[in-house]
Amino acid sequence: MTLKTDHKKRNRFAVLVYLVAALWIVEGINFFTGHKLCSWGILPRTLSGLVGIPLSPFLHSSIMHLVINTGPMVILGGLIILGNKKLFLELTFLIVILCGVMLWIIGRPSYHVGASGLVFGYFGYLVSKGIFKISILNLAVSMGTLFVYGGLLWGLLPVFSHISWEGHLCGLVAGIGTAFIERYAGKKAAFYSK
Secondary structure (H helix, E strand, C coil): CHHHHHHHHHHHHHHHHHHHHHHHHHHHHHHHCCCHHHHHCECCCCCHHHHHHHHHHHCCCCHHHHHHHHHHHHHHHHHHHHHCHHHHHHHHHHHHHHHHHHHHHHCCCCCECCCHHHHHHHHHHHHHHHHHCCCHHHHHHHHHHHHHHHHHHHHHCCCCCCCCHHHHHHHHHHHHHHHHHHHHHCCCCCCCCC
């Protein structure tokens, strides 16, 4: 029984490992093309920029850009996937689409790339989950996330022209929105909803 349970847990985290591996494989290709793939990112309010909505989280402007996103993605995504693999997949899809559409509408007229919108979405989801679905466990996860990753909120300020603060903001709003939808649509995660 324990071996079966351990195998299920490993399978659960395999999805996150595959996602991160895909990001790194794409960055490897992007690096060797001089980051020309970034032209497939979100270019707000253009028809060609719509293609970037599902693609932009896989594209990064540099290896360091991906390094910065990888740690929080693994930890915050891991917290979500620990609760429920299906929920993780649904949230990831919703956050990517909601964040991308909002960014396409409000973003500056330049290419927006990177998984930071998804990272901010995971952050927004985990923090707001403790507000929308109050329980000891949800509050603990929310407070822990806020304590460890609260510094992410500085990324919402329009300080550097090369950083898409709009992408960060849209990701955060998408994460909060998914927590709200989950709460009021009555969806239940196996681990966090009690």
